Amino acid sequence: MVASTVSAHAATEISYWLWDTNQLPAYKACAAEFQKQNPDITVKITQTAWSDYWTGISTGFVSGSAPDVFTDHLARYPEFALNEQLVDLAPLIKQDKVDTGIYVGELFKLWSKEGKQYGLPKDWDTIAIFYNKDMMKAAGVDPATLANLDWNPKDGGSYQQLIAKLSIDAAGKDGTSAGFDPKKVKQYGLVMPGNPDAYGQSEWSHFAVSNGFKFNDGLWASKFYYDDPKLAETFKWIVDAGKKGFIIPAKDCNENNAPGLFAAGKGATILHGSWMINWYKENCKFEVGIAPLAKGTDGRKSMFNGLADSIWMGSKHKPEAWKWVKFLGSPEAQKIVASYAVVFPAVRQDVDTAKEAFAKKGMDVSPFVEEGTDPKVTFLFPVTDHASDVVRIMQAAIDRIMLSGADPTSTLKSANQEVNALFQ
Amino acid sequence: MNTSETASNPWGHRIGLAVLIILAIVSLLPIWIAVKTAFTDTGAIYTSASALLPKDATLFNFQRVLGLANPADPRLAKSGLGKIDFLRALLNSLIFTTMVVVPQIFFSAMAAFAFARLKFPGRNLIFFLFITATMIPGAVLFIPNFILMKELGWLNTFQGMAAPYALMTPFSIFFLRQMFLGTPAELEEAAHIDGAGILTIFFKIMLPLHTGSLATLTILTSIAMWNEFFWPFLIGRDPAVQVMAVAINSFRTQSAAGTPDWTGLMACTVLGIIPVALLLIFFGRKVVESIQFSGGK
Secondary structure, eight states, rough: OOOOOOOOOOOOOEEEEOOOOOGHHHHHHHHHHHHHTTEEEEEEEEEEOHHHHHHHHHHHHHHHHOSEEEEOTTTTTHHHHTTTBBBBOOOHHHHOOOOOOTTTTTHHTEEEEETTEEEEEEEEEEEEEEEEHHHHHHOOOOGGGGGBBOTTTTTOHHHHHHHHHHOOOOOOBTTTTTTTTTGGEEEEEEOSSSOOOOOOOOTTHHHHHHTTOOSSSSSTTTTTTTHHHHHHHHHHHHHHHHTTTSBOGGGGOOTTTHHHHTTTTTTEEEEEEEEHHHHHHHHHOOOEEEEEOOOBBOOOOEEEEEEEEEETTTOOOOOHHHHHHHTTTHHHHHHHHHHHHHHHHHBBGGHHHHHHHHHHOOOOHHHHHHHHTTTTEEOOHHHSHHHHHHHHHHHHHHHHHHHHHOOOHHHHHHHHHHHHHTTT | OOHHHHOOOOOHHHHHHHHHHHOOOEEEEEEEEHHHHHOGGGGGGTSSSSSOOOTTSSSHHHHHHHTOSOOOOOGGOOOTTOOOOOOHHHHHHHHHHHHHHHHHHHHHHHHHHHHHHHOOOOOOHOOOOOOOTTOOOHHHHHHHHHHHHHHHHTTSSSHHHHHHHHHHHHHHHHHHHHHHSSSTTTTHHHHHHOOOOHHHHIIIIIIHHHHHHHHHHHHHHHHHTOOHHHHHHHHHTTTTOOOOOHHHHHHTTTSTTTSOOOOHHHHHHHEEEEEEEHHHHHHHHHHHHHHHHHHOO
């Protein structure tokens, strides 16, 4: 007699990659919940260091060993999409009637091109001012005034007044007094969080855009406006403020050491993204406060960026992969991630969960939340084709301006021509 | 140096000593900073970066990179700490070094013996080809070798990492050939007359005669292979086969926030330096003498 076996088919295993060690516990918790709801699917999570992550993904595409689902990035996915390595989620979204209106701002749009959808948004980040509370107090600045700073490229507005006051030279004079020596500064008003690059996410984009500059005409545009005089005057202000001794010299700052410089007390404020909240909390021996960015002529502006999960075209388990991506894009999963207080979830209703989780850790992150959820403040990361070439060209130009004293107007003009030629 | 020399030029002697001391400090200070940072508590690095002694000295960094820390330790929950299984990486380096050095010395010795002592048609032509092979920049060979490893299915395996080096390197053959040429041929001729075959001569006469240079070559090759980075980086990315240098590179970007986990990174670096440092401390003089000797040829 043949024993009839109810075929409990072996669980399908899908592989999921991410690079952020801090988010690993959150996603492991999501996987546990997902597996409870889908007992025939197991999710194998692999965390790879940032520098190996993208080479691993690209090599995986070629050698056929890429993960089924992976955390994707706005600067990389256009190329993957062009090479047809990502599954278009639009038909799946339509088929399963997934509600795409639950995400903050235009995050969903960031991940679509020509009607195709390449990821479901999972989190967002934006930029604000981190400051050293002790130094603020010592300078006699009332933290309540930080919410209303204004900035302009001519005299820097009240923002420049602030960083001048917070810059102290070896003789104890601050930047607003007459005898301030820019060559012997022991505490700088502002630390730039790294080498400014083509997008200036933390360093210059908010200044420039609040001044009226725009990168291009929208997502997937084929023309940049780096030659806009409003951008040149922004850079001119940054270089001049540096010469005045209010900003740490560009040659001493890169993304590896800038947070460390702030933690070591070399600067009173640093402009940085919400992904750094926990790092500053844990590595600074002093209390760290968060303030919103200064307002330019166009108001307050902050670059809005967000990650999403994409499905590899070569995945052998696409239906299961879609179930996992759909789960990760859902309010339920993002509430779990939000409660770990590492990132802000893309689903609007879960943002407050993150805010409370951060508050429990002692960080008031309301400036980030207010900026991130205000459509008048956020502007999108400029997603385009040829991203790596744009970065290469603009990095060289901006390095010349910041490190070699080149004239911003002419340098940006010729760089912009080169960039636009890529799209010809 | 004798006393009359010092007496006639004491200033020259003192200046020489001062220069040597300065050079010693300049060379050793970076290593000391690395060691000091490795022993510093992670929370204290930013405030004590310019101190010469570790602040809040602790062994915790070594414990956590080697995977010996208690997973429930609250210190491990801090953001900015990178994750790494460095013990595995050190083990992998040990396996990789052994897999390369043992066959390489053995086969290079045999090849060197053939070039030095055996007469066969085309010997000089083949040796000439070896000379030209050393002139090819290593970087040119990476892509063809990578494609070969991919075809063989040896990506992310030990044999894939060891393959280009395991048989020989031109330097090893050169070095040993020089050594073998330096010995008088009479010993072998005598053995030959007594009826010894080539293999007997090789194993019973040549090798025992040159244990010194073989040892030197082994040490030099081991140090080079222990520190090898680029080829294992191309081939062995998977944490299960990552060697020490590749693991350190990967660890550099492992902490999420963008700034490296400095104390952990320095702990890994110090652990990576220790074997080479020990080797050089115990065998350094011998190595220098051997190189001097071959140079004098």
